[in-house]
Amino acid sequence: MVTTQEKKTEEKWGMVIDVDKCIGCQACVVACQSENNIPVNEEEHFNQRRPIQWIRVERYWEGEFPDVKARFIPIMCQHCDNAPCEPVCPVFATYHNSQGLNVQVYNRCIGTRFCANNCPYHVRFFNFWEPSWPESLKNQLNPDVTVRSRGIMEKCTFCIQRIRRTERESGRDGNELKDGDRALNTACVNACPTDTLVFGDFNNPESRVSKLRKKEMDDHHGRGYKMLDELGTSPNVIYLKKVDKEAKESSTH
Amino acid sequence: MLPGDFQEPRITQRKVLLLGVIGLGGVSGLVVALALGLFVLSAWLGLPLDVFGFNEGPDQPIEFPHTVHVQELGLDCTFCHRTVTKDAAASIPAVGLCMTCHKTVGDGNPEVDKLRGYYESDRPIDWVRVHRVPDHVHFVHEAHIRFFSDKMGGDSETCSICHGDVGGMEKVNQVRSLKMSDCVDCHRNNDAPTDCTTCHY
Numbered sequence: 001m002v003t004t005q006e007k008k009t010e011e012k013w014g015m016v017i018d019v020d021k022c023i024g025c026q027a028c029v030v031a032c033q034s035e036n037n038i039p040v041n042e043e044e045h046f047n048q049r050r051p052i053q054w055i056r057v058e059r060y061w062e063g064e065f066p067d068v069k070a071r072f073i074p075i076m077c078q079h080c081d082n083a084p085c086e087p088v089c090p091v092f093a094t095y096h097n098s099q100g101l102n103v104q105v106y107n108r109c110i111g112t113r114f115c116a117n118n119c120p121y122h123v124r125f126f127n128f129w130e131p132s133w134p135e136s137l138k139n140q141l142n143p144d145v146t147v148r149s150r151g152i153m154e155k156c157t158f159c160i161q162r163i164r165r166t167e168r169e170s171g172r173d174g175n176e177l178k179d180g181d182r183a184l185n186t187a188c189v190n191a192c193p194t195d196t197l198v199f200g201d202f203n204n205p206e207s208r209v210s211k212l213r214k215k216e217m218d219d220h221h222g223r224g225y226k227m228l229d230e231l232g233t234s235p236n237v238i239y240l241k242k243v244d245k246e247a248k249e250s251s252t253h
Numbered sequence: 254m255l256p257g258d259f260q261e262p263r264i265t266q267r268k269v270l271l272l273g274v275i276g277l278g279g280v281s282g283l284v285v286a287l288a289l290g291l292f293v294l295s296a297w298l299g300l301p302l303d304v305f306g307f308n309e310g311p312d313q314p315i316e317f318p319h320t321v322h323v324q325e326l327g328l329d330c331t332f333c334h335r336t337v338t339k340d341a342a343a344s345i346p347a348v349g350l351c352m353t354c355h356k357t358v359g360d361g362n363p364e365v366d367k368l369r370g371y372y373e374s375d376r377p378i379d380w381v382r383v384h385r386v387p388d389h390v391h392f393v394h395e396a397h398i399r400f401f402s403d404k405m406g407g408d409s410e411t412c413s414i415c416h417g418d419v420g421g422m423e424k425v426n427q428v429r430s431l432k433m434s435d436c437v438d439c440h441r442n443n444d445a446p447t448d449c450t451t452c453h454y
Contacts (some may be wrong), residue, residue, distance in 0.1 A: 083301075097449070097450055101450070103448075105451060105453050106453065107387070107389045144341075145454065146389040157450075160454045161391070161454055164285060164451075168312075171396070231431060
């Protein structure tokens with residue numbers, strides 16, 4: 001009998017983000033906040049540099065006033081294969097599972113915040129307060145996701161609750177896990193109006209992410225890069241750089 | 254008598270008696286404290302000991318007898334707990350489902366009268382939850398039922414692996430500790446995944 005565990009080693013979840021397509025609409029941010037029971041960030045939280053945003057859209061301005069360009073880049077946990085956050089956890093609350101996911105186990109976490117200090121992407125968030133929602137949002141909490149209490153670390157999980165549910169339902173109905181299936185996508189991917197974010201299995205050569213990686217990373221002229229690649233974290237999120245019409249052919253990358 | 258000389262205290266019979274009483278009290282107090290500690294520990298590690306009705310289930314708003322419905326009428330678990338083979342939660346039936354029979358069955362039974370009261374005033378019954386896992390645990394009935402049904406065959410036997418013989422209980426109580434060690438043991442024995450994210454996410 002093929003156990004679920006044996007089957008699981010076949011997958012390696014990852015994402016490809018085409019920065020050229022991103023219009024900075026923040027739909028992914030909203031989708032993520034509501035899917036993953038992230039508390040509402042108020043002004044005070046931002047002033048203290050303590051908001052919780054598993055995915056954020058960073059905005060950069062280029063050029064002087066009349067000729068200004070806005071550039072957007074969505075950033076979430078990169079699920080690094082060689083994650084700097086993992087070895088510093090004294091209680092093994094963050095580790096790599098067999099599906100290539102960097103996992104945070106809430107009930108193990110004791111809130112030392114070492115992992116957040118060691119993360120070069122600033123995508124780990126500490127619950128400095130007991131999470132709270134306005135009364136009108138209490139009934140929209142996702143029952144499939146744990147509400148994290150004060151004093152523990154949290155971060156993007158690649159919507160593992162959706163992965164688990166799709167796995168279970170495919171086992172029940174006998175369907176195969178389909179790449180690009182709406183149910184097998186993260187909330188941010190489903191919300192993205194411009195198809196900037198693509199989620200999938202890197203170990204499946206037929207998946208969209210594998211094809212994109214092959215096209216953009218292996219080819220010398222591809223647009224693919226990994227964020228802060230020089231740190232050697234080997235992220236599972238690939239960014240495709242913005243198409244620059246004025247750039248010369250001979251530029252690096 | 255010079256200063257610093259030590260004079261042995263005089264031991265009277267009264268003092269001996271007093272010391273004896275204090276000593277006995279101390280020993281028995283220690284024994285009681287130890288017993289209490291053991292009891293609390295056993296409750297913490299799993300289920301409270303089966304004394305003074307400590308492992309009994311909670312009082313429900315309606316004394317629903319599973320014995321009558323399961324043993325005498327032979328209803329299957331899934332007749333009432335309908336989503337158990339399809340979804341994560343087993344689901345408690347709506348009052349309307351009870352009323353499909355109890356509109357006509359059970360006249361004169363005070364518990365059935367209570368049920369009809371709920372139905373007529375359009376209120377749900379506030380059943381007291383017996384089996385509960387913490388919020389950071391995601392237990393899915395469907396997957397477990399599917400696995401054990403394939404393995405053993407028969408739905409009601411599958412349920413009793415964790416819930417015990419509910420059909421024979423007047424008052425439903427928890428029979429397994431449902432602590433993480435309990436879950437992990439079973440997962441190991443059945444070659445199920447033991448990755449943290451199987452349940453914790």
